[in-house]
Amino acid sequence: MSAADSPHGNGAQPCSTCESWKLAETDANGRRDYSKATDCRVLLKRHQESAECVAGGQG
Structure with missing residues (x-):
């Protein structure tokens, strides 16, 4: 997958x-x-809002 194809x-x-x-x-x-x-959706949202998410809350 190239950077252009990234889901982010x-x-x-x-x-x-x-x-x-x-x-x-x-x-x-x-x-x-x-x-x-x-x-799972709630935990995903919490994770994305935390400083631990390396994708910066995108996804």
Whole structure:
């Protein structure tokens, strides 16, 4: 994937923690565990707003 194809649009490296939460949400939705999917979205949002997110809250 080139920088132009980056899901972040600015060539930034994706955050592995963000990717993990997105994958967990997708898995939970596939299992129809909507409560867990909601938890994943909330935790993703909190992570993106923290200083720990290397993608700078984009994603």
